Amino acid sequence: MPISQKIPTWAAVPTVFAIFAVVSYQTLFAPDNLEGTKNVLPMAKTIPIPVDGPESIEFDPQGEGPYAAVVDGRILKWRGDALGWVEFAHTSPHRGNCSSREVVPTCGRPLGLSFEKKTGDLYICDGYLGVMKVGPQGGLAELVVDQAEGRKVMFANQMDIDEEEDVFYFNDSSDKYHFREVFFVAANGERSGRVIRYDKKTKEAKVVMDNLRCNNGLALNKDRSFLISCESATGLVHRYWIKGPKAGTRDIFAKVPGYPDNIRLTPTGDFWIGIHSKKSPVGRLIVGNKWLGKLVEKTVKLELLIAVMNGFKPHGIAVKISGETGEILEILEDREGKTMKYVSEAYEREDGKIWFGSVFWPAVWVLDRK
Secondary structure, three states, rough: OOHHHOOOOOOOOHHHHHHHHHHHHHHHHOOOOOOOOOOOHOOEEEOOOOOOOOOOOOOOOOOOEEEEEEEOOOOEEOOOOOOOOOEEOOOOOOOOOOOOOOOOHHHEEEEEEEEOOOOEEEEEOOOOEEEEEEEOOOOOEEEEEEEEEEEOOOOOOEEEEEEEEEEEEEOOOOOOOOOOHHEEEEEEEOOOOEEEEEEOOEEEEEEEEEEEEOOEEEEOOOOOOEEEEOHHHHHEEEEEEEEOOOOOOEEEEEEOOOOOEEEEEEOOOOEEEEEEEOOOHEEEHHHHHHHHHHHHHHOOOHHHHHHHHHHOOOOOEEEEOOOOOOEEEEEEEEEEOOOOOEEEEEEOOOOOOOEEOOOOEEEEEEEOOO
16 A cells, blocks of 8 residues: 555654754754764763852962852852852842842843952952952952943953963953843954953053954963963954064964853963854854844844854863964863753863853863863
């Protein structure tokens, strides 16, 4: 008997739609398959945190922590399994309506964290308020800088400190958008990001790199001769020379897969870069066409854009690059997102452990490489 007589026509419709859905997903939305990666991140230990989005983590000069910058405007400190997370600091005095799940602009949104070793002060890049500082005892942070060369700092993101020169460098990821619109900044093609040098003695804020497209992570190299800053939209890692014969010039240091976030220097002088997600065909289409990115900004809800950019499959990934050449040395993954999702930072310690933060997920993870 012919197959058409065995199966009613209407019964074939769901099957056709299912096949179409699978093919469409693989063609448009599925995250890239990267060669040579190590799917080891599912083995990391999960440390739950009662608030979403420990975007950046840091350890104090005594080695205590980690400290985590979370979505409700606070900095929390990990006191071990017995005591858990305790409040250390906050960037805004307005604490009445802060949410543990969503950004409330009046509460601030702390992002990059950097301790100054000689003073014990914690510097905080807040995606709404600017660069803040709080003393070793914590509490309410005070403003350090919120403008440079006559332009407001709208999106302070990550920073690094040169204690010998008594200066620090930080990213202002956009002069138009705050933190919550970060994916629109990456998609719409605007190059409004800049890197700013702040002299703590003279209190002068000077732009050293501009025309950047959603520059996210920033770190100084081991001898403080240059800094690198990565663009989330393009995956390009820009280098700015601070010392030597090339001082004051810039070049492209590396290109990494996916949409990069924070950068951390390793104990051996290389760099770990947290990757929010790998790229997908539709993500490349949006980011690669300015007109389409602007259309998406006007018509697509942020939550949907985030889902599209990570292929409807949140996962974890971190890339290690050489501190000398920018060459990719290692890529760690959680391909299926079983343990890690939305990785924003990978912070390697001298004991061989790598700590991971997440821009959205309520967890910090630690992977013991030894």
